[in-house]
Amino acid sequence: MKTPKLYQALAAVAGAALLLTGCGSTEEPAESATSSGESLTVTDSRGAKVELDGPAKRVVGTEWNVVENLVDLGVMPVGAADVKGYNTWVTAEKLDDTAKDIGTRGEPSLDTIASLDPDLIVATTDLAENVITQLEDLAPVVVVKSADASRQIDQAEDNLKLIAEATGTEAKAEESIAAFDAAVADGKAKLADAGLAGSKVAFADGWVADGKVSIRPFAKGSLLTDINTELGLVTPWTVEGDAAYGLASTDVEGLTKLDADSFVYITNGADADFTEELADNAVWKSLPFVKAGEVHRLEDGIWMFGGPASMTQYVNALVSTLTK
Secondary structure (H helix, E strand, C coil), X not given: CCCHHHHHHHHHHHXXXXXXXXXXXXXXXXHHHHHHCCCEEEECCCCCEEEECCCCCCEEECCHHHHHHHHHCCCCCCEECCHHHHHHHCCCCCXXXXXXXXXXXXXXXXXXHHHCCCCEEEEECCCCHHHHHHHCCCCCEEEECCCXXXXXXXXXXXXXXXXXXXXXXXXXXXXXXXXXXXXXXXXXXXXXXXXXXXXXXXXXXXXEECCEEEEEEECCCCHHXXXXXXXXXXXXXXXXXCCCCCECCECCHHHHHCCCCEEEEXXXXXXXXXXXXXXCXXXXXXXXXXXXXXXXXXXXXXXXXXXXXXXXXXXXXXXXXXXX
16 A cells, blocks of 8 residues: 555545536447547547547556556556556556656646657546646547446446547457456355355555554445445445545544444555554454454455456455455
8 A cells, every 4th residue: 555645645536526526428439430440529527529530549547547447448558647656556457668657646747648649638537627628738638537426336337438439449348347247246146155145344444644543434335335235245334425435534433333244454555554553452452343353454456446447356355355
């Protein structure tokens, strides 16, 4: 896991997303456009009609879920935001060494992007509107909706389909979504066979800053909790998450209100595992799921806000962990 600063930045991004609206939508491209390279028009999450000379090949991604989706579709981006961070946090789809780092996800370098001569830039609604406007001076920009706590799984799949439409890779998108559906069906069956159907599983992440532990519940409406629900699990979180990501905040004392069978988390190689910081904490040690040994750290590199590839990776890791 990255440093607390990155966690705090992620939380800030999630909070800012509360102010953003819009929903992903696509229009089916004409078959001849995808197959022959003729021009095509796609409608992005803003309702903007984006005209392309043909399926995009030289693509820049300004956010990690976008970059992951591009690689999943077989389109290695010519430019990606914060390549080092991506390689730490996202392992479902790996970048090769041809992808140029374009700067941070919040402040991409316009000069670097321009030098790559892209025929498409894919951004998200988490990027400031004035930055998107500047990007539109460089190349066509398709904007996907970052998250929607009312329909996280559908939104993630819509984003993949929209990018596939713009890159002529619709068949690969359907394969990726089918792989996720199959993983969920298989995982649900394995959990049921293990007697875990209906288990109360709380997912969270957390970090340590100035000796204090902060915990971020993935509450109802978060992507991973929605996936858990599809697996036949139940979320015990009663705190309310934000309208975009379904994320909340609490501390160790707040966990005393949590009626959970299991507590699952990811740290992604943080400087300090927040559960280790709590090892001698009397409140933490008193929690039923801690006493029962039902605190589970998933493998690093599972992006908790990713597309179908990361979603499938999460399903497989969670089911494997809970059924050991």
